[in-house]
Amino acid sequence: MVIRTEGLSYSFGSQQVVKSLSLQVPEGSIYGFLGPNGAGKTTTIKMLLNLLKTDEGSIFVFEKELQTNRIAILSEIGSLIEQPAIYAHMSGRENLLNRAMLLGVDDARVDEMLALVKLSNAAGKKAGQYSLGMKQRLGIALALLSNPKLLILDEPTNGLDPNGIIEIRELLVRLTRDHKKTVFISSHLLGEIEKMATHVGIINNGELLFQGDIKDLEAISQPMIYIETDNVVDAANLLQRNRYEVANVNNDSLTVPYISKQQMGTVNGLLNQNGITVFAINKQHKDLENLFLSITKSN
Ligand SMILES: Nc1ncnc2c1ncn2[C@@H]1O[C@H](COP(=O)(O)OP(=O)(O)OP(=O)(O)O)[C@@H](O)[C@H]1O
Numbered sequence: 001m002v003i004r005t006e007g008l009s010y011s012f013g014s015q016q017v018v019k020s021l022s023l024q025v026p027e028g029s030i031y032g033f034l035g036p037n038g039a040g041k042t043t044t045i046k047m048l049l050n051l052l053k054t055d056e057g058s059i060f061v062f063e064k065e066l067q068t069n070r071i072a073i074l075s076e077i078g079s080l081i082e083q084p085a086i087y088a089h090m091s092g093r094e095n096l097l098n099r100a101m102l103l104g105v106d107d108a109r110v111d112e113m114l115a116l117v118k119l120s121n122a123a124g125k126k127a128g129q130y131s132l133g134m135k136q137r138l139g140i141a142l143a144l145l146s147n148p149k150l151l152i153l154d155e156p157t158n159g160l161d162p163n164g165i166i167e168i169r170e171l172l173v174r175l176t177r178d179h180k181k182t183v184f185i186s187s188h189l190l191g192e193i194e195k196m197a198t199h200v201g202i203i204n205n206g207e208l209l210f211q212g213d214i215k216d217l218e219a220i221s222q223p224m225i226y227i228e229t230d231n232v233v234d235a236a237n238l239l240q241r242n243r244y245e246v247a248n249v250n251n252d253s254l255t256v257p258y259i260s261k262q263q264m265g266t267v268n269g270l271l272n273q274n275g276i277t278v279f280a281i282n283k284q285h286k287d288l289e290n291l292f293l294s295i296t297k298s299n
Pocket residue numbers: 012017035036037038039040041042043044155188
């Protein structure tokens with residue numbers, strides 16, 4: 001494991017915000033650390049980076065205990081928490097050259113990193129004029145300069161537009177696939193993590209609710225077919241008679257588990273043939289809140 005924690009806990013005063021976390025982050029994974037705002041993600045990340053001292057429990061990075069191997073471990077971690085430390089009056093390249101000099105890294109690596117994060121064309125532009133997405137990518141390039149094995153990113157796509165999110169996602173996939181990095185990324189958006197993570201840890205109120213392979217999460221976060229109709233009662237009865245598991249029944253809508261496009265067509269046909277008007281029918285992904293409910297039920 002690249003990161004392994006045991007019984008990790010943290011309190012701010014009397015409020016315990018991280019509760020006995022046992023994280024397991026495999027080598028080469030994109031590990032999505034998922035949880036709503038205030039769940040304890042940033043606090044956990046700060047402990048992993050030795051920016052906060054743990055109350056209880058232990059942290060192993062690259063199978064070495066963090067406290068007793070701080071310098072060796074931290075030199076192998078690149079991180080981005082909150083805003084990247086960027087000088088607005090300097091260009092992207094100057095920001096990187098400046099950091100390269102401080103780290104004693106070869107200047108050649110600066111152009112390599114600019115290419116990797118797709119900022120070569122904007123390298124001469126003042127970083128203060130970059131879009132939010134470009135700033136985040138410059139932040140990641142800065143974090144990667146020293147060629148760390150592990151990258152820890154706290155909500156790197158916060159506030160980005162869809163294009164900016166896609167650019168970051170593609171970059172992280174390239175980093176693990178082509179450059180053998182391990183990426184630990186926090187987010188409060190299930191949909192975003194599902195699209196790139198290989199492993200997931202889900203945290204709520206400081207507690208780890210789920211951890212495992214993304215495929216295991218998919219089984220729990222199964223999508224639903226959302227059906228809006230003029231006659232919910234008849235629709236529910238008809239679907240149940242046909243062995244569909246009806247859920248979320250409201251005044252004008254209900255859901256059944258999604259299996260395939262074909263099955264969605266069959267459901268639509270069944271309703272229509274029985275005189276039930278379907279105003280809308282679509283595939284609906286679970287949001288984080290509904291996922292919590294499913295996890296709690298399946299536990
Ligand atoms: N310096 C602090 N002093 C007191 N309480 C704090 C402090 N920092 C965070 N907290 C509290 O700890 C809890 C966890 O916060 P944390 O920032 O770790 O959550 P998060 O999952 O990263 O959420 P967000 O995405 O909103 O940052 C929250 O209830 C927060 O209010």
